[in-house]
Amino acid sequence: MTFLKSISDVHLDILKEVGNIGAGHAATSLSTLLQKKIDMNVPSVRVVSFDEVMELAGGADNVVASVFLRIEGDAPGSMFFILPLQQAEKYIGQLIKKQSFSFSAEPDNELAFSALQELGNILSGSYLSSLSDFTSLTLYPSVPALSIDMVGAVISYGLLEISQVSDYAIVIDTALDEEDANMPDSVRGHFFLLPDPESFHTIFTSLGVKVDV
Amino acid sequence: MFKTAEIIKVGIADMNIVKAPDLIRTTGLGSCVGVVLYDQAREIAGMAHVMLPDSSLSRTEPLNKAKFANTAVKELFDALQKKGARHSGMKAKLAGGAQMFQFSGSSDMMRIGPRNVEAVLTELKELHIPVAAQDIGGNSGRTIEFDPKTGLMHIRTVNKGNSEI
Numbered sequence: 522m523t524f525l526k527s528i529s530d531v532h533l534d535i536l537k538e539v540g541n542i543g544a545g546h547a548a549t550s551l552s553t554l555l556q557k558k559i560d561m562n563v564p565s566v567r568v569v570s571f572d573e574v575m576e577l578a579g580g581a582d583n584v585v586a587s588v589f590l591r592i593e594g595d596a597p598g599s600m601f602f603i604l605p606l607q608q609a610e611k612y613i614g615q616l617i618k619k620q621s622f623s624f625s626a627e628p629d630n631e632l633a634f635s636a637l638q639e640l641g642n643i644l645s646g647s648y649l650s651s652l653s654d655f656t657s658l659t660l661y662p663s664v665p666a667l668s669i670d671m672v673g674a675v676i677s678y679g680l681l682e683i684s685q686v687s688d689y690a691i692v693i694d695t696a697l698d699e700e701d702a703n704m705p706d707s708v709r710g711h712f713f714l715l716p717d718p719e720s721f722h723t724i725f726t727s728l729g730v731k732v733d734v
Numbered sequence: 735m736f737k738t739a740e741i742i743k744v745g746i747a748d749m750n751i752v753k754a755p756d757l758i759r760t761t762g763l764g765s766c767v768g769v770v771l772y773d774q775a776r777e778i779a780g781m782a783h784v785m786l787p788d789s790s791l792s793r794t795e796p797l798n799k800a801k802f803a804n805t806a807v808k809e810l811f812d813a814l815q816k817k818g819a820r821h822s823g824m825k826a827k828l829a830g831g832a833q834m835f836q837f838s839g840s841s842d843m844m845r846i847g848p849r850n851v852e853a854v855l856t857e858l859k860e861l862h863i864p865v866a867a868q869d870i871g872g873n874s875g876r877t878i879e880f881d882p883k884t885g886l887m888h889i890r891t892v893n894k895g896n897s898e899i
Contacts, residue, residue: 572745581762584892666835670892673762674875684785686793
């Protein structure tokens, strides 16, 4: 884990702030869109093994709705917006004005998938643009892709870049839920930001912090 | 005394070896490939969860051999032989290598599933290990479980049900 050796606690704190600003804006967008109060946790920034990354989203076997996009520009990386199926169904129901939407009952409802993809698009867009403002870096999101599948199958895409330099990943993870939902961590919505290894240097430099990565 | 069967887990970029009656499992294969080498007569099998096609992509030391197709297959092969499997009795089964997301103008990295499969097959050919069965490609995640006693691989997907190869 050579590239991780140069990352100190100060750096992790900076990444936490990065996640805080990004996810804060995204949570506001979600709240506006659904006209609901959304709670956001203080993001956690963790250096974890690949298997532990899966655990953060409920385990490799856990089935989730995820919107994945690549970040291009000055600091490339991967971003995931992950929702437990139940919560995704609820949001879709609200967006397409249908009381009880369920994936199993309507596996081919294109409108529903499109709505969820757009939700992911809006949220990750606001995450990225606030990040871009904060760091003065140019960041473009790719068109988001939607997948309803196992956590392991989905998140491994975000680990491809980092897996070439390390067996560990730095994950900026923010959990969200609706107020009073009181759900355990594994069944909440998550934003994962996984910068590519080269991007850490760019992010830190843009914020005026020295690092020898 | 009867021994209850245990399920040995293989994580991402990881490998392990199992003897009957135990089973071996890996979960959430997307673009990754789960490759099993087994000698059914000896009831022994090894599984690797491969992430990337070639170790030349690695920019770190020490190399995690289970992560790359070209090193993982060889490593499994050697480890199995040390545990008593015979080269002549060895066969392979593989699953995974899906394309989970469709991106327009997708980079090489997004095509990683097919490249992983290709690399595993090349390596198996080099070692003269026949492929008994495979379930590859598509756009679904897979969880696989292998029984060294029967030589069967059980595959579970979210959208396409269960199957056995």
